[in-house]
Amino acid sequence: MRTIALLLGATSLGACSLAPPYVRPDLPVPPSWPVGDAYLAQSEAALPSVTYRDIFRDPRLQAIIEQALVNNRDLRVAAANIAVARATYHIQRAELLPEVDASGGYRLARTASGGSSSNSGTGSTGNGGTTNGSFSADIGITSFEIDLFGRIRSLTTAAQNRYFETEAAARATRLTLVGDIGTAWLTYASDKSLLKIAQDTAASAGESVKLTKARLDGGVAPGTDLAQAQIVLTTAQSDLAQQTTAVAQDLNALQLLVGAPIDPALLPASIEEAAPTVAALPAGLDSGVLLRRPDVVQAEYELRAANAEIGAARAALFPRISLTALAGFASGPLGSLFTGGAFNYSVAPSVNYPIFRAGAGRAGVQQSRAQRDVALATYEKAIQTAFREVSDALARRGTIAAQTSAQRALTAAATNNYRLSDARYRGGIDTFLQSLDAQRSLYSAQRTLVATQLTEATNLVTLYRVLGGDSMLDATASGPKPVRDTAAPTGNR
Structure with a gap:
């Protein structure tokens, strides 16, 4: 038995692997981000380690994210x-x-008359027959495959990499969730601002309708002025109803992401209040930071798993050596079961080598190689997609500040123009049409400014998500941290 144990240990430790050595593919993207008029100059050589608290600095939003990390059902599935x-x-x-x-076990058997027995486990039945009883105790190994060619080890390596792949997918889910919550929170804030604009415009238009009706009754204003004032009022009332619905739906979407009811005190009142609380994440110069994105890590572990499965398919072309061993005791009387004379053992090694499989073995190798090629293309596509997403976000980041500044100036000018036009109309200097056009221009400028502020804030959220690094979310992972050495451990747990 000692010899058998030594043989098993030697064959397990000495198993070779027929899997091709894994070499990480070169990045299928340029080594740095795009440059040009649409992009800001990047000064950092590498992307710093950040957490979502560094980006989302409002304590209310942080509280919502923490609540979601506990209650979100997608995270529970992950x-x-x-x-x-x-x-x-x-x-x-x-x-x-x-x-x-x-x-x-214990075995009791009855024999017909004429049988005989010489041990104490035999007795007469009183009707010409005898009964025989025997006890047994065994320990054994059943069909253990000696992994000389690394088939099982390759499959174990593939399973380990898919385990790490699943953990990377969970981190991608967490990163996406935090980004979605940030976007939903900002969208709620922008819709609250639009709701306030619609309320103010409806109130102002209502006053214009009253004034115009009074002027019409006094014979000062024509009936068309009243009709035009009513158009502005009903338009604002329609937008007011639409924004009321949008705010309610935004809250529903946010509660679905969180997975629980949200305290109203954690919600922003306006985009002007919420947008400045989102910080910018520097993108750095080196596009190699994409390799830390969870979805890219996930694709690479799938590539590693497919690479290991080539070794398993190659090993399947060679003979399989199995070992069955049994050692134990057998005796009639229980008292002599563990004596030396009751000991017995058997060892049965076997070799299985398929002679004819109609090419199925070689086809299995070709299949595993093709699956590796699929995984390789998927990995490279994940990197290229990530590069495009970051480049798009950087292009938007490079121009959005100028757009927001121009839109603020436009809104300020529209506000001043409306104030002057309304005063001139009330003083009988200008026509109502001029005041109406000024009011419409102000309403449009205010709504566009809110949309631009939302775009600027969500662009920062997008950069946080597409650059894919959050050390706090990595620390909350329930699985192992990604490692580069995927050799299968040999112990049992």
Whole structure:
């Protein structure tokens, strides 16, 4: 038995691997971000380590994010998927070691008359027959595959990489969730601002309708002035109803992301209040930071798993050596069960080598290579997609500040123009049409400014998400941290 144990240990430790060595592919994108008129000059050589609290600095938004990290159902699904992948890996890894089973039993048999017995486990039935009883206790190894060619080890490596892949997918889910909550919170703020604009415009238009009706009744204003004033009022009332619905739907969307009711005290009152609380994340110069994005990490672990499966497919072309061993005791009387004379053992090695499979083995290798090529293309596409997303966000970041500044100036000018036009109309100097045009221009400028402020704030959220680094979210991961050495452990847990 000692010899058998030594043989098993030597063959398990000495198993080779037929998987091709893994080499990370070169980045299929330029080494730095685009430059030009649409982009800001980047001064940082590398992307710093940040947390969502560094980007979302409003304590109310931080509280909502923390609540979502506990209650969001997508995160619970991701955590369950990690548990499934971890268990699958442990199941596959267990095949590296033999399964040892123990059994014990008692057997009672009756023989016809004429039978004889010489042990104390035999007795007469009183009707010409005898009964024989025997006890047994065994421990053994059942069909343990000696992994000489690394088939099981390659499958274990593939399972381990898919475990890490699932954990990376969970981190991608967390990162997306935080970004979605930030966007939803800002969208709620912008709709609250639009609601306030619609309320103010409706109130102002109502006063204009009253004034115009009074002037019409006094014979000073024509009926067309009243009709035009009513058009502005009903338009504002329609927008008011629409924005009331939008605010309610924004809250519903935010509660779905959080997975629980939200305290109204945590909600912003306007985009002017919420937008300045989102900080800018410097993108750095090196596009290699994309390799830390969770979705890119996930795609690379799938590539590693597919690479390992090539080794398993190659090993399937070679013979499989299995070992079955049994050692135990058997005796009639229980008292002599564990004596030296009751000991017995058996060892049965076997070799299985398929002679004819109609090319299925080589087709399996070709299939695994093709799956590796698919994983490689998917990995490269993930990097290219990430590069495009970051480049788009940087292009928007490079111009949005100028657009917001111009829109603020336009809104200020429209406000002054409306104030003067309304005063001239009330003084009988200008026609109502001029005042009406000024009011419409102000309303449009105010709404456009809110939309621009929302775009500027959500652009910062987009940069946080597409650059893909948040050390706090990585720390909350329930699975293992990504590692580059994917050699399967040999112990049992």
